[in-house]
Amino acid sequence: MTRRWLPHPVTSCVLLVAWLLLNRSVDAGHVLLGALLAVVIPLAVRRFFQRPVRLRRPRAAVRLALVVLWDIVLANVSVARLVLGPSARLRPAFVEVALDVEHPVAVALLASIVTMTPGTVSCDPSRDRRRILVHALDVDDPDRLAREIKSRYERPLLEIFAC
């Protein structure tokens, strides 16, 4: 029953919270309307999800979010230095990262995280979702960058999605 009406509990929660934030109110009316939208919208877009999203480890998700936020702050500072410094010294490179995560949502999240953390932009996931191509602004060791992405972001995602 729950599966049928709430196929994506996480999406539903995000929608409800977004609706309440958007209206800046927790009145009964807004909660009711928000709850209605949180049920209807996931049902309407159900076909877009190939596999259901289930968070196995909510705490790992929170930890990953904090790690990403912190990395964004740190990396912004280092990219600012790179951008303002002499650009002839930059060593840009394309790095291919082999993926262990399989869940399409996890791959999309990993690509987004890579893009949002400064210094790297994910360019192109391969058709079979086994690798993503990452462009880095300044790298001395491409293998280390790939390993860092895998250990810092992919491992927690693997835990969270347990696939």
Added chain:
Amino acid sequence: MLLEIAVSFFLLVGAFFTLVGAIGLARLPDFYMRLHGPTKATTLGVGGTLTASMIYFTAIEGTSLHELLITLFLFVTAPVSANLLARAALRLRLRSRAPLPEASSAGRD
């Protein structure tokens, strides 16, 4: 006074990183590298400004959290546009300082 200092601090941080993003967009040598500029401005640049807004309006009007939504929407949309731009550039095989990956991997779709 403390409020003003905190708000100005975050506004300055936001403005600084937005400026750095714009400078990066203007002066980095190739398309793929320029792509890094705007994605950076949307993280700490917008983040700083939004934090300032949250602090100010929370102090003046009471809890203001809907700025968090802007962050959420940005995190959902910015990587997608960056990804599309990068894919298009790879398809066109735009000049790059980093050696381009072979066509077999770049041209896949």
